[in-house]
Amino acid sequence: MLAMDGVSKTFFPGSVNERRALEDVNLQLDTGDFVTVIGSNGAGKSTLLNAIAGRIPVDAGRIDIDGTKVNRFKEHRRATFVGRVFQDPMAGTAPDLTIEQNLSLALLRGRRRGLARGVTKKRRARFVEELRALELGLEHRLKAKVGLLSGGQRQALSLLMAGFTHPRVLLLDEHTAALDPQRAALVTTLTGRIVEQGGLTTLMVTHNMQQALDLGNRLIMMHEGCIVFSADEKQKKTLTVEALMSEFGKIKGATFDDRAVLG
Amino acid sequence: MIGAVELGLIYGVMALGVYLTFRVLQFPDLTVDGSFTTGAAVAAAMITAGQSPVVATLAAAGAGLVAGIVTGLLHTKGRIDGLLAGILTMIALWSVNLRIMGGANVPLLREETLMTPLRDAGLLGRTWFGTLIFFVAVIILKLIVDWFLTTDLGLAIQATGNNKQMIGSLGANTDGTTILTLALSNGLVGLCGALVAQYQGFADISMGIGLILVGLASVILGQAVLGQRFIFLASLAVVVGAVIYRIIIFVALQVGLDPNDMKLITAALVVVALLLPRWGFLKRVPSWRDMRGGRARVPETKGA
Numbered sequence: 001m002l003a004m005d006g007v008s009k010t011f012f013p014g015s016v017n018e019r020r021a022l023e024d025v026n027l028q029l030d031t032g033d034f035v036t037v038i039g040s041n042g043a044g045k046s047t048l049l050n051a052i053a054g055r056i057p058v059d060a061g062r063i064d065i066d067g068t069k070v071n072r073f074k075e076h077r078r079a080t081f082v083g084r085v086f087q088d089p090m091a092g093t094a095p096d097l098t099i100e101q102n103l104s105l106a107l108l109r110g111r112r113r114g115l116a117r118g119v120t121k122k123r124r125a126r127f128v129e130e131l132r133a134l135e136l137g138l139e140h141r142l143k144a145k146v147g148l149l150s151g152g153q154r155q156a157l158s159l160l161m162a163g164f165t166h167p168r169v170l171l172l173d174e175h176t177a178a179l180d181p182q183r184a185a186l187v188t189t190l191t192g193r194i195v196e197q198g199g200l201t202t203l204m205v206t207h208n209m210q211q212a213l214d215l216g217n218r219l220i221m222m223h224e225g226c227i228v229f230s231a232d233e234k235q236k237k238t239l240t241v242e243a244l245m246s247e248f249g250k251i252k253g254a255t256f257d258d259r260a261v262l263g
Numbered sequence: 264m265i266g267a268v269e270l271g272l273i274y275g276v277m278a279l280g281v282y283l284t285f286r287v288l289q290f291p292d293l294t295v296d297g298s299f300t301t302g303a304a305v306a307a308a309m310i311t312a313g314q315s316p317v318v319a320t321l322a323a324a325g326a327g328l329v330a331g332i333v334t335g336l337l338h339t340k341g342r343i344d345g346l347l348a349g350i351l352t353m354i355a356l357w358s359v360n361l362r363i364m365g366g367a368n369v370p371l372l373r374e375e376t377l378m379t380p381l382r383d384a385g386l387l388g389r390t391w392f393g394t395l396i397f398f399v400a401v402i403i404l405k406l407i408v409d410w411f412l413t414t415d416l417g418l419a420i421q422a423t424g425n426n427k428q429m430i431g432s433l434g435a436n437t438d439g440t441t442i443l444t445l446a447l448s449n450g451l452v453g454l455c456g457a458l459v460a461q462y463q464g465f466a467d468i469s470m471g472i473g474l475i476l477v478g479l480a481s482v483i484l485g486q487a488v489l490g491q492r493f494i495f496l497a498s499l500a501v502v503v504g505a506v507i508y509r510i511i512i513f514v515a516l517q518v519g520l521d522p523n524d525m526k527l528i529t530a531a532l533v534v535v536a537l538l539l540p541r542w543g544f545l546k547r548v549p550s551w552r553d554m555r556g557g558r559a560r561v562p563e564t565k566g567a
Contacts, residue, residue: 075432105418105419105430
């Protein structure tokens with residue numbers, strides 16, 4: 001479904017600030033794969049997601065979604081294939097529009113937007129059904145402005161908006177990081193449910209090791225722009241937070257050793 | 264007084280245009296100073312050349328539309344700051360307008376205009392029935408704007424002003440929605456320029472100077488009075504605001520101020536309307552502060 005082949009990206013090339021965010025990244029996701037991505041700050045996780053979503057152009061390599069090479073597609077065209085939820089709960093919804101208007105906008109992901117009525121009876125019925133599944137009572141507040149909702153509610157709504165049109169790929173960028181533990185747990189549960197129900201091919205960045213283990217069927221670890229560790233379905237089931245941490249330590253230690261030798 | 268209300272209703276068309284950019288798109292568009300005169304110039308030039316006033320008025324709206332597209336292209340494709348893009352178009356239009364008019368002034372005396380039937384019937388500036396005609400016309404236009412903003416495309420435009428990142432991630436081309444909104448807004452402003460020229464009987468190169476402030480005054484005044492919780496109310500408010508503005512100007516002239524003082528009055532009016540809510544009066548205009556306080560604005564996501 002998603003294939004990245006030799007993808008590289010360097011920010012500020014040739015300057016003192018040069019930073020290699022992605023180095024020859026190869027990644028294949030089959031339909032229905034749910035891959036969690038972990039790694040320290042600056043490891044290239046967000047760049048990976050931004051490269052897939054088309055927010056930043058890549059320097060080399062090719063990105064295929066559902067057999068189509070999308071390198072040249074701009075962000076808004078890739079949105080046809082890609083659903084996203086951002087870290088900032090405010091980023092995924094329009095605060096001055098109502099819940100039903102936001103959902104209508106999401107419903108037309110990647111389609112032409114014409115002069116047909118935005119919120120129709122038929123659509124509203126579907127929204128009620130979708131919102132009921134969130135179990136947050138939002139189905140009774142269709143005409144409330146989204147700016148009135150809490151961060152957790154907005155993030156749950158963003159998740160629904162990203163997922164309910166069945167995008168080929170769903171990208172979750174630390175989407176629970178800005179929420180309090182209780183809300184984060186709620187959104188984590190919803191994530192698992194929405195991805196499973198939709199059979200969505202998903203890539204989720206997280207800093208929470210436990211979350212990375214709880215969700216998804218595969219796991220990758222990134223460091224300095226490379227995928228340094230990868231666990232398939234079978235391996236992931238046996239992984240523990242401790243094992244991940246030690247893997248993490250090994251990689252960090254290794255780079256340190258290399259530098260020490262080179263220095 | 265009747266004249267002031269009539270003029271206010273005509274300027275309501277312009278205020279609707281300014282509402283689209285300033286409030287809906289959250290884009291301070293200075294193009295209007297130029298595109299208003301462009302509308303007047305096109306209409307006046309075509310009417311004096313013998314064209315039907317209806318065609319001339321529509322062409323004026325079209326000319327405004329094009330001006331808006333230019334600003335939109337400068338801003339989106341050229342990545343020029345919105346304020347500067349508007350100023351550039353506005354300044355360039357000064358020369359264009361002089362070319363269109365072939366001089367600084369085009370009189371429409373004894374020409375057949377859209378206002379001629381009303382004037383012949385003795386309805387213009389004298390009876391409230393004439394005012395009613397203007398009122399109905401501008402309300403119809405307002406309802407069209409309301410309808411447009413609730414279509415799929417209109418919602419995408421609202422979202423562009425509200426949260427650009429979000430609507431981009433949902434596959435709408437935000438460059439396209441921005442250009443479209445600027446075009447429609449300036450189309451309305453051009454239309455208004457054509458109507459004003461026909462109402463007052465001439466087009467003048469300097470008639471658009473400071474018009475953006477008139478538009479802002481209308482939007483801010485009206486929404487201070489009526490609020491802007493729903494689109495229906497918000498767009499009605501800008502029309503009401505345009506009338507209130509004209510009445511204030513009318514009163515200012517009545518108490519003996521000079522027409523040359525009106526720009527200062529307008530600027531002072533906008534400043535007062537902006538400052539009052541911050542000092543705790545007129546609590547119903549929180550939107551301006553929100554615009555800068557960041558409730559509606561979303562920070563760009565950082566890379567990596």
